[in-house]
Amino acid sequence: MSITIDHNEYKELLESIRFIYGYDFTEYAELSVKRRIIHFMKNKEIYALDKLGKLLLKDERIFEEFVQELSVTVTEMFRDPTFYKSIRDNLVKRLATYPILRIWIAGCATGQEVYSMAILLKEENLLERSIIYATDINQKSLQTAREGVYSLTNMKLYTSNYLDAGGKKSFSEYYMAKYSSVMFDKSLRENVVFSPHNLVADQSFNEFQLIICRNVIMYFNQNLQNRVVDLFYESLCPFGFLGLGDKESLLFADKKDYFEETDKKEKIFMKIK
Incomplete structure (x- = not known):
């Protein structure tokens, strides 16, 4: 049934969800959100939006599943390896000048991106004086x-990405490795702070030398993209770096002139004013 x-x-x-739960999806790209809602409804065999709304607003467990569907969770270790290679080649020397390095993912x-960054920092002898906010x-x-803990079946791809990333x-x-899963070494997350943060509603919470937000703002409309870029600008130290996804850009951002391209191809920018 269509x-x-x-x-x-x-x-x-979306307004009801924002009012009841505080999650604001109103400025996410409408076509993308609708596609995800329809996928969720088909899986639950719900064929009317008003029925979905009533269910979400009375059942928090179902709502958590709904948020999982709407949140962007497609990721992999060292995804787009040349991005990480560029960090090694172009940013590490600058980042190494800070006594304490704060990174926001x-x-x-x-979390695959978090462990990727932790591995890179470890190999560049920076992890011990870094704090990664994930x-x-x-x-x-x-x-x-x-x-x-991740599936063993992905390790061939992750290994290939890692090697291509330098x-x-x-x-x-x-x-x-154990059975069908792998567990990454706990030393990689000793300097990681995992915390909920809503880019739509929450504010800056620290000053960072590097912010990585890849393949997220592409799901926002232009107004929300602007606000998130403003948030990143406020959160970066002078001459701090911002890494975006390969389909993302600062071209239409109000703050575009406040950044300089460090690596045009890999979408890495430096805050210059």
Whole structure:
């Protein structure tokens, strides 16, 4: 059975969610959110949006599943390896000049990007004086990130990515395999702070030398993208760096002139004023 979502009903549902739960999806890209809502409804065999709304507003467990569906959780270790190679080649020397290095990975999903950065920092002898803040709106994803346990089936891809990103050791040194899963070494997360943070509603909470937010703002409308870029600008120290996803840009951001491209291809920017 096909499902269509009326614009006004859609807006009404998101406003109800914001009022009841405090989650604001109203400025996410509408087509993307509608697609995810329809996928969720089909899985639950719900074919009317008003029925979905009533269920979400009375059942917090179902609502948590709904947030999981709407949150962007597609990720992998050293995703887009040339991005990490660029950090090694172009940023590490500058980052090494700070006595304490603060890094914010915003929208960290299930944490693969966090462990990737921790491994890179470890190999560049920076991890011990780094604090990585790993945040996401999705509590279930954050719990996965905290545990650092992933499927063994992904390790071939992750190993290939690691090597392409300039990895200096054997990737298998960083995890222990057991049955069909691997657990990443706990030393990689000793300097990581996992915490919920909502880019839509929450404020800056520290000053950072590097902020990484890849493949997240592409799901926001232009107004929300602007606000999030403003948040990152406020959160960066002078000459701090911002890394975005390969389909993302500062081209239409109000603060675009406040950044300089460090690596145009890899979407790495430096705050210059």
